[in-house]
Amino acid sequence: MKLHFLAIISLIAFTDLYAQEYYFPDLNANWEQRAAKSFKINDLSLQEAVAFAEANEYSGSRDLRIAILKGFEKEPFHKILGPTKKRGGPAGMILKNGYIVAQWGDTKRVDMTFSVTKSFLSTMAGLAEDEGLITDTKDAVGDYIWDGTFDGAHNSKITWEHLLQQNSAWSGELWGGKDWADRPPSKGGIDDWKLATPKEPGTVMEYNDVRVNVLAYSLTHVWRKPMPLVLKEKIMDKIGASSTWRWFGYDDAWTVIDGLKMKSVTGGGHSGAGIFISAEDMARFGLLFLNNGTWKNERLISDAWIKKATTPSKPNVNYGYMWWLNKKGDRHWEGLSENIYYAAGFGGNFIVIDKENDVVVVTRWLEPSKIGEFMTKVNAAF
Template identity: 30%
Template sequence: SIISQSQRTNSNALIIYKDGNIAYENYFNNAVQKIEAMSATKSVVAIGIGILLDKGFIDSLNQPVYTIHPEWKQGNKKFITIRHLLEHTSGLQNVPNAGDEVEIAPDVIQLALCAELDDKPGTRYSYNNKSSNLLAGIIEKTAKLKMDAFLDKYLFKDLGIKNFSWRKDEKGNPYGMAGLQIYPKDFAKIGLLILDNGNWNGKQLISAAWIKEMLKPSPNNQNYGYEWWLTYENMYYSFDDELINAIKNETDETTFQLIAKLKGRYKGMKDLREFAQKIYSPEELKLVGKIMQKVQPSQMKTVNDGEILNYTASGYLGQYLIIVPKSKTVVVRMITSDNFKKIPNNSTMENLRKLVNEL
C-alpha cells in the first residue's frame, strides 16, 4: 500500500486528502518542515503563467518570447512562444542534469537567453530546465514582481501558505526548474485548488479554463501537459530506434550492440531493469548500467492507452503531488535528501502514480 511503501522508503511526509478533507497525515517521526519540491516546482510555475494570462499581464500563450525579451528577435529564436516553454518544445540546447550546467550558472535567465537551439521551436519535446527558468523571468518582466513574490501575492496568500522559501541564483532570480521549499500540507493545498478547478473557499484564484488547458496532453508528448505529468490507464515506455541511435554517440560498438537488445516496450523503468538483469551477464550489466544511468524516463517515448487517471507534479528524490479527479483524492509524498540517502536501494517511489488510483 501507499502507506507501507512510504514508510519503507523513508518518506518525510505522506498527506492524503479525500473529498476535500484530510484522510491521512504522517511524518514518520520526522520533524514537520519545509521540503524542497525539486522539479515539482515546475508545475507551480505553470499555475503562475495561468495567473499572468488571467490577469492580462500576457496576451496569449502564442505570444513570442521576443516581445518580452527583445534579444530573441533573431533567427529561429523569434519563433519561440510562451507555450513552447511550457511544453518543453522550445528547442533550446539542454543538459538534462541541472547540476552540470544550470545550478552553477550565476544568472539562469541569461543562461537560457544565450542558449543555442538544438531543434526548430515547436517540433520536439525535450525536458528542459532552461525553459522553466525562463518562465520565472517572464513572470518578473511582465508583472514587475519576482516570481516568488508574484505567487505569494496572487496564489499563496489566498491559500493560507504563509511560510515558504525559494532557492535563487547569485543574481537573485528564483529558479523555475526547482527551488520551492514548502510544507507538505501546504503543497497539498495546490492540489486541492486544481481539483476544485481553481476555486478556493468560493474564490476563483485561477480560471477553470486555465486548469483545463494546463492539464491537456501536449501534441509532442501525450504524457505531459504544461509542466504537469499525465498518468493514463495503460502506459508503456518505448525503447525505440531513435533512443538507441542517440545512445550510439555515447558509447563503443560492443556496449551499443548490448543496448540494442533492449529495444521494446516496458511498463516502467523497473520493468526495463528486470529485463536487463535477465538477458545480461553481470559484466555486461555493468557496461550497460553506466550508459543507462544517463537515460531519463523523460527521454523514452511513451505509448498511452485508456483515460487519464491522474495529474502529477513530480521531482527529484521522489517528491510528488498527485491529483486523482475520479476519487477526488490529493496525495503528497515528500522526502529530504538526508532521508533519501538512508534508503538502501534509493527508491524514488516511481510506482506511486499507479498506487494512488487504488485509493
C-alpha cells in the same frame, strides 16, 4: 409525462447524493481529519500504501548537496548555484474531499521540492494570461521580452506555450548555465550535443532547467515583480498557506526592472534553489487544483487555464504545461485513471491530482521508480 417527471426527480436526487463538497482548511487551523471508513475507503489497504511509502525512501543522501552533485555528475560544468537544505525522511498526506484520511512523517517540515516548482511556475503564467498580461500562450515571447533574450532566427519563433511544454529548444546562456550543457543525452559525445542545430520549437520535448529559468525570467519581466511575491499574493495567502515556504533563485540571478533590483527564481533545484515548502502547503496547492482553481467560493485560477495546463503536448502525451499527465505513453501508470495529473520533483516529491476519486496525494522522498506502485496501492483503497 408522469414517468418523465419521476425520472427527472430521480436524476436530481442522484446528482445531489454524489455531488462532492470539498472541505478547505482555514489559515493556522488544525486540518480536519476523517476516518477512511467514513468515505467507504478500505483502511487496511490505505495503511498498506502508507507503509509502502515509508519503506521505500529515496535512496539518495539526505544531504541534498551530495545527492544533487551525484545525481547530475555526468552534466558538464554542473555545480551548485543556489541554496540547498538537508532533507527529512518520507512524509506525505492523502486528502479525500479535502479531509485528511492518511498522513505520515513530518508534514510541516520545509524541504526542497525541486521540479515540483515547475507546476507553481506554470501557474504564474496562467495568472498572467488570466489577468491579460499575456494575451495568449501561443504568442511569441519576443513580443513581450525585447531585451535580446528571444532575438535571432531560432529564438524568435519561441512561444510561451513552447516554454511551458519544455519543447522550446531555446538556445543561449542564462545565469551561467548553457542550454546545451543542461541534462545532455547519455549517448553521443558532448561536441555532438553542443554543436547540434537547435530543434524546431514545438517538435521535441527536452527537460532543460536553463530553458525553464528563461521562462521564470520572462514572467518576472511581464509581472514587473518577483515571482515569490506574485505567488504569495495571488495564491498562497488566499489558500491559507503557512509563512514557511520560500522560492529561491541562483545566487547571481539578479535583474533590474523599473529601476528595482529583483531576484529571478528557478523552476527547479538541480543546481540548488527552487521552492522550499512543507507537505501541508503542497497539499493546499493540490486541493486548489482539485477544485479547478477555486478556493472555497473564490476563483483564483481560471478553469480555462487548468484545462490548457493539463492538455497533452504534441511532442509528449504525458506532459502539459509543466504538469505530468497519466495518459498512455512512456510515463503511464497502468490501471489508473488517464485523467490523473501530477507535479514531480527530484528525490521523489509529488503532488498528485485525482479528480475522479476527489483525491490529492502528496508524497515526499519516495524512491521515484516506486510512484506508480504506490499510487496503485492508494487507488486500491478506494
